[in-house]
Amino acid sequence: MSMTFLNIEFLVASAVGLLTAAGIYLILRRRTFPVILGLSLLTYGVNIFLFASGRLMVNAPPILNKYAEVPYTDPLPQALVLTAIVISFGMTAVVVMIALAAYLSARDDKIDMPHHPEDEGEDA
Amino acid sequence: MNHFLIAPVVLPALVAPFIIMVVRHHMDLTRIFSLASTVLLLAISLVLAAQASTGEVQVYELGNWSAPFGIVLVLDRLSAMMVLLTSVLALIINLYVIGSGWDKRGANFHALFQFQLMGIIGAFLTGDAFNLFVFFEVLLIASYGLMIHSGGTRRFQAGVQYVVYNLLGSTLFLFALGTLYSVTGTLNMADLAVRVAEIPAEDTALLRVGAVMLLLVFAIKAAVIPLHFWLPASYANAPLPVAALFAIMTKVGAYAILRMYTLVFGPDLGTTEGLAGAWLMPAALVTLMIGAIGILGSYRIGRLVAFGAITSMGTLLTAIALFSPESVAAALYYTLHSTLAAAFLFLVADLISERQGIEITAQRLMPQSGLIAVLFFTGAIAMAGMPPLSGFLGKLLVLDAARDHGMVWWIWGTILIGSLITILGMARAGSLLFWKSHSIPVAPSAETSQQPYEEEANEQDDTAERSAPAALPFVACFALLSGLILLTIFAGPASHYAEATAAQLFAPEIYIEAVLGKVTP
Amino acid sequence: MFYEYLIAAFLVMAGLFGFVGSFGLLKLNDPMSRLHAPTKATTLGVGGVLLASMLHGAMIEGDPSLHELMITLFLFLTAPVTALFIAKVHIHRHETRQSLPKAGEDGLWATHDVAETAPETDKT
Amino acid sequence: MRLLRRLLPHPILTLLLTLAWVLLTSTWTLNSLVFGFLLGLLIPFLTQPYWPQQMRLKKPIKIIEYILIVLYDIVVANVIVARIVVFKPNAKRQPAWIAVPLDLLTPEAISVLAGTITMTPGTVAADVSAEGHALLVHCLDAPDPDAVRDEIKQRYERRLKEIFE
Amino acid sequence: MSLFLIAALPFLGAVFPALLIRAGRNASASAAGLTTFLAFVGLMLHAPAVFRGEVIQVGVDWLPALGLNANFFLDGLGFLFATMILGIGLLIILYARFYLSREDPMGQFYTYLLLFQGAMVGIVLSDNILLLLVFWELTSLSSFLLIGYWKHLPEGRQGARMALAVTGSGGLAMIGGMMILGHIAGSYDLSVILQNKDLIQASPLYLPALILILLGCFTKSAQFPFHFWLPHAMAAPTPVSAYLHSATMVKAGLFLMARLWPVLAGTPEWFYIVATTGLVTMLLGAVIALFKDDLKALLAFSTVSHLGLITMLLGFGTKIAAVTAVFHIINHATFKAALFMSAGIVDHEAHTRDIKRLGGLRHLMPVTATLAIVASLSMAGIPPFNGFLSKEMMLEETVHTLWGGSHYVVPALALVAALFSAAYSFRFIGHVFLGKTRDDYPAKPHDPGFGMWAGPALLITLVILIGLFSAKLAGPLVAVAAGAVIGGAELPYYSLKLWHGLTPALYMSAVAVIGGLILLKMHAPLMRAWNAAPRPEAKQIFDAVMRTLTKLSQIVTDGLHNGAITRYAFLMMLFIIGISYYAYSTGTVATPTRDVQAIGAIPAIAWFCLVVATLAVVAKHRQRQLSLVLIGVVGLVVSLGFNYLSAPDLALTQLSVEVVTMVLLLLALNFMPKDSPVEAPMWVRLRDGGIAVVGGLGAAALIYALMLRDFALPSISEFHLANSYKGGGGTNVVNVILVDFRGYDTFGEIIVLGIAALVIYALTEAVLGTRVRAYLLNRKPDMPQAGDAHPMMMVVATRVMMPLALMVAAYIFFRGHNLPGGGFIAGLIAAIALLMQYMASGFSWASERQRMFYHGTIGSGVLIAAATGLGSWFSGSPFLTSAFGYLHWAPLEEFEWATAALFDLGVFLAVVGAVLLALESLARFAWQPGISSEHAMDINPARDDAAEAAEGEA
Amino acid sequence: MIITYATHFAFICFALAILMNLWKIITAGEIADRILALDSMFINALALMILYGIALGSEVYFEASLIIAMLGFVSTVAYARFILRGNIIE
């Protein structure tokens, strides 16, 4: 337990980094489904990032205690993350549906669009 | 308490659910309510503009919580101008959409349209950085719906890309906000300005990262190269009247850059020095050029106009990147112009593609060819920034503002050469679409119906209704054209307003004081 | 003091059963047997913790609450369904009509009773 | 009476829900009780369409006995199973499938039986037969499958039959 | 008449023909003619003042911010040009009325023509160079329309685009030049600029400004090497050629050089650029003209040559040369417009303009022949016609011009040019009108009606009269115009007369005429040689350039925007990381102010789970369902982490969102391939991995650094903690922030959710309205299906679970203000409770029984939230101001109420509606005729046995 | 004091259980095993959370456990239904 990286900040920061990295990697894949997975991971990453921007505290939930003077963690980032979670849920739902619609219409779930540069005749 | 500030946000937020709940199945009623809402919105915007034109900055404390603890709406000249612009555009496009029957080609158009307006206007009015994020998301998610309105394979495919790309942008937004909050401990923009100014010089790196990430977020919205890739495919594949509405969306990005980088990270601030200046100008110039090249290289009408929009964003951002009162004034004037011009050309493009399909090739003469040709020609002039329309004046203002900048030759060269390429591209497209058609004999045949998404055309769609020429779309087009003409004739007053706005932006103390009260050092 | 020992006993028991449940998941060598293991964790494992928690709340903190019972209720309601579904997955993928005992007068087990409920599927 | 039936479609459920509310809030006040009761009225009313048939209990009192037996079985069987899991080599273990023919008819009763089988360690209810007249049970270690089946029928099914049918 | 009105009249006039399209040819021609005539009269009213040397000025501010003012002024030069523009314009309007055929849209023609006319008048009257630019570009645009007027002709379209490309680019260069000029002079007003010769010529920016402005002038006036567009513009109807390409537009460049002569001319740069260009153009144009068989092409190159001549004169920079230039402008306009019109008449009557198919026309159309021959002689420089006079003066000037130290270069080349000029003029006469009448004309030529030859006749009269009485007739005009050109300085001595004595110029003229005749004699062999000689064909080069440009643009555009979002996203990441690193590296970092916090083993184990699961998602992402399971692990650990780090609300939200998301993804995955193929080559995967690692490291380092530092100033959340209970009435500060301090965010957030559901619904409608529906209906499952779709145990469990879950939702809802929970989480739980029912008993069974209209639920949620917010207006407070208090109803204890709860109810409803609408929409995709769920469960012995019994009885 | 030790013991047991679940999720050859392991992980996590509540003497972690008890089931059923039927709502 004396290893220097065994601290909350390191664990959280590395989790952010890992989730972000995994998210980025998957977003760069060529099918819609892995991209959606990547977006999910990236969302975790950024939510934790935003959460950690209020610094980290253990056993100090921002629920006011009428009876004792206790420490409270920063409630604001929590509220922000809540909003962000909800919004990204809506976004995920939409992107899943559009991806599905695209797949069903084109019978192909490649995320890169087929490219048809029409060769036109002389244009004058 | 001046409730007019919240009115343009709440109004569509009430009308949209009302439409969904009560009149969803009655197209006529839906249209009436949607249109009424847009008209009312315009009226409110006019009142707001009148109020803002006194130079006073008004603050609306939501939930009665004072800044920086609650969220505030702030009305200054800039936000009033943008709200007014949005309302004007909204009304015209609403008319067009109703006239062309686009709103009937899929579900929930008007509700999404109202929500879209709510998002855009909310973004212009808010004085809170996180709330800006929320309203970005509102306007984005509504735009996703509008973008894929009525469906179609390519539209869905482009839709996926549009959403994914913007989700990346939203993620970056959160990274930026987290960083800024973590450094400063606040979210209110005025408060951010105060606190950022007090950041000690020996610990600026993290704030700089946050500031630049924020700038990049807005740059994505504003389609700055190389963050613009979302734009061409999504605008070109969206229903073109929707793309016309989207003309304001890129401006949201430009607006946010202006707001943040005058109010919070002002040009004189040492902490964030060089963040925008270092790359925004070259990027803006490349944007302009790529857009112009895209116009010449487009083989589809929607894509052509989409690149036109990119070009105008390049010009606009060039002006913004100069970051002087003159250049910002020029940028604001150009914003008015380019929004109307892009929307105008998108609507004309829709008139064309409804009749001839989306390809820029010579085809049989379309119905109402003459009138549409005139519209296209004027739209092209506007887009290319040729005289006599306001685009030329806007460009001259930008060129003039760049006179003393170190990169003046690059700026002038790019703007002028970009204009030339734009002209060539527009001339090419116009002569193919309108002139070459005359050399093709009129032969009525069954296979000439060239609906862009014909294979997936909704069975419920009444194709007869689709092709029936209606007056309302032309009314909408002429309304936009009149807007451009008015902007040209009254260039003096308009640029005067822009100057006053720029002056207000470059004196952020008024804004800050209005939001936070007397600032105690 | 008695309660402390009681609570501790519950906790130790809970820990042991919880551990054994997941250990079984690794140790047992056939999939259907592995399905048995988690029921341990649910019943005595979590049950022990819940009991300990209730006792702890009532006796140590002086804030008696029985809401842990709700968790128990949910677990007892859901665990059999979970097990059923996982068993059905196993039956679906690995068992045949022959490998299972005869289903009495009904002839076959519901999971294998495909034709009646779904359009024909060809295994490709 | 009909009005009462409409207001109180599931009196047991209402009771159960009121109890759940009190348990959840853990506040033993009149407010809580009243509020919980109101919700206990409202929620069954809202979910009524999903309960097409009335669930009838013949001998509700027997439930308590049944629960106690099951709890006892759970504790005992847990220990046995833990021993099997930890100490008995896989090779010596004798897993088995058992088909348990059912006398029970109502879905509720069958479900409770299946739940019981699963919750008592060592057995898992894995499937029902195509028309619901038998249960497929898997045993972790059953040298004598018939004994297990008989125990299920005797110890649980019989009691459930009394309670439900 | 005000100059404003003169400038505006043509534009007003342009409106009438457009409106009168249906009123007939005469109506639109009269409207056009009348307005032009009015403008002409208006102009003439100023003549006395102009000839007195006065300058008439009017002005009004237009865009003061820029210095762009609507200022006009009229001096001699402007008067000369305006007279030409309006005067010849009148003749052209008359001519065109008869020239154009019945099929041609006359209204359009006059509209374009008057637009052009207005632009030209604007150029010559502008007293502001920015205003001048406006008109300048307008001429390009309107001439584009005029050249392309015959839309069915490919030459018209191509010529129009070529003209636009060349003159447009010159115009844009000129914008740059004008901006610099204005910058140097400190004003864009011409009257100011013209006063600042020394300032301008001393400026280091003089040369760039000069070059840019000249680019504009040269392109417009078809100077070498930009001359090639002009002949192609001849595809325009002849009235257009006569007007634009002889008299007016091409002279705009000359006008501007003359206009700016006082401040730009007189430097060596000016001389060498302008004079040389003019000289080369003059020579080249003349040579090419000789070998053109097309009448209009011949005239076009002749025009090029004459424009070069005038340019050269202006380039000399001497006052006398300027006078000569002005004089030649007048002369050229008269004879060249007449020639174009004559050529047009020939074309109109004989139906060909090909010289090789013509000849002997003097017998068939004597009037036309007379007019054309006189004009040609004038062009050839034969006395006594006006062309002779100015050409003589030009040759005289060349003799006095030193070029690169040599006395001979300029006169020699000018002589050659004059010689060729005479030759092509003679050819025009000889090969068209003289010789024998032929019998193979495409049509039988005869003189047209008076209306058509009246215009050229009037011009020819001028040609002769100016030639004979030059000093009297043209003298004053030349004087005032030239006076203006040289900037009001004293005019040099010159005399406009036929006989100057035996001057070098006279000898040169004689040589030119004789040589011209000889060249004409040798025309046939010369023509063969010419045709055999290799030479660049401007049109082909231009077309090739344009094609290449277009192709290149397409390649660049398509290459950049190739639809590959994988690459777009990669570039985006790269850019973001790069710029962010730049921002970081240019800042300063101080030492951390906070200590790290130690932790125990459990969080470390949780972290380990997260790491392993995340890596596994990446490694196994191709197995789609498996990666969803793994994401489930990630979500669980994240929720646990939130809980551990004092964020119970977040944990609850994350957990419930997780479930709904999973269900959604599984529903979608049902239709999609279950695996992703390996597509990217190894290097791409490595590249992506590289950027991912860098991005991840960046994010990690950033948040780590942030966590080790304190807020620069105390966070605003201290206020929230302090006021949550006092001002918000709740002890769960997060919830109070959500529904009160930042309720507006939450308002936006539920709208996002609502919109998401609407989008999904609309999308479902759109997809199911297409042939996809048929595909879905006939779709075979791609995995083998098990029996028993709606298992009995699940259904029974759900029946108990659903009310309990709703109870939990209620519990979570009501306690949210004070303890973890709230409307959003409650909404999700309620939605999941209903979702369980869907999963248990199937879509059709469940949706038949649901009483909610999800659209309505979403709508009511948003409306309730908004109405709660608006409620505060009644107490005069801002939107979303909350209120709370305590109620006492005996025998109950105190009840706390808060408007925040009402707001939260809105949130609740919106969430329930949105989630269910989304899921229901997805489930609709899966609906197939085979799927029915008449009963809640598939197997129910009680039901079946009862049915059997009933059957048995029956 | 004894409670503390007992709690720590239980913590370690459940933590090891979770690690074993993770091992199974990653390595199992059969999707049913993975789902089972995930379900177990949910339940072990639930136990851990209640243990935290005991260790910290706090009630605020209760709801999360409640939710896990309710919702872990839903996702498990969804995963399983997906394999059984493809369509999880039919």
Ligand code: NA
């Ligand atoms: Na909450």
Ligand code: NA
């Ligand atoms: Na809440």
